[in-house]
Amino acid sequence: MAPLPSDLTQSAGLSAPTAAQHPLDAVITPAYRRQRAYAPRPADLSANLRIIPLLEQFDNQLADAVRSCTENIFTCNRSRICAICSTRRKWRLLSNHKPFLLRMQGAVLLTLTTFPVRFITKEKVLTVSRMFSRMKRRACFRRAVGGGVSALEIKASDSGWLVHLHVLMERKAPLSKNWVKTTWQSFGGGQQVDIDPIESRATMRTLSYLLKYPLDSDLIPSDVDHLRQYIRSTWGVRLFQAWGSAHSLHGRARTARVVSEVRQ
Numbered sequence: 001m002a003p004l005p006s007d008l009t010q011s012a013g014l015s016a017p018t019a020a021q022h023p024l025d026a027v028i029t030p031a032y033r034r035q036r037a038y039a040p041r042p043a044d045l046s047a048n049l050r051i052i053p054l055l056e057q058f059d060n061q062l063a064d065a066v067r068s069c070t071e072n073i074f075t076c077n078r079s080r081i082c083a084i085c086s087t088r089r090k091w092r093l094l095s096n097h098k099p100f101l102l103r104m105q106g107a108v109l110l111t112l113t114t115f116p117v118r119f120i121t122k123e124k125v126l127t128v129s130r131m132f133s134r135m136k137r138r139a140c141f142r143r144a145v146g147g148g149v150s151a152l153e154i155k156a157s158d159s160g161w162l163v164h165l166h167v168l169m170e171r172k173a174p175l176s177k178n179w180v181k182t183t184w185q186s187f188g189g190g191q192q193v194d195i196d197p198i199e200s201r202a203t204m205r206t207l208s209y210l211l212k213y214p215l216d217s218d219l220i221p222s223d224v225d226h227l228r229q230y231i232r233s234t235w236g237v238r239l240f241q242a243w244g245s246a247h248s249l250h251g252r253a254r255t256a257r258v259v260s261e262v263r264q
């Protein structure tokens, strides 16, 4: 007599499914569940509702992704555009960097500017990142600075697109503002260079201020043309980075993951 289907599954060492699986079960990962633990804020929901019609004018796929997040169907992970995902990411980055911020000695906030440009391109954004990497490699800088975190600010203004770099770093030895200014300008940087000391109890607040540049939906352009340029020029670019002591305190692998989260 031919075995029944249930006998077949038993002989192959398989267990028969006990309950019907929901189609979403296959895609709901532990990371997804963790992210859902943060309830979207009403302000983030309304920011997304404002941006979706703009995205629909040039990128339907991106508009659909942000809509799915807004309608609580699926987490889109487009943290640079989606206000819900950017709030979650901001809180995660703050909590991941807390050990570094608490142990930070001689914190300073460095602001580096560039000259405005008429159109923003990925090349321009990458150039500013590379200029700061060059500065970090200089012996004078390495002697004075233990490490830190940097965030790129990219915004449209009446005079064109402005790209600024904001850096919260740990100063081990004096660093001359004149040297920073001259070096930055020799790389093609702008006139304005500031170094401000930060009180140790204000480091968390300062990181929160830095994170608003890559992650605050209020700073996303509300004009379609500017929005398109902003998305194209920043796609796949790291707007937030950690190096040196900000790296080693909670492990290279963990920071690499944190950094990649800001990258899209």
Ligand SMILES: [Zn+2]
Binding pocket: 066, 069, 070, 075, 076, 077, 078, 079, 082, 083, 084, 085, 086
């Ligand atoms: Zn989202």
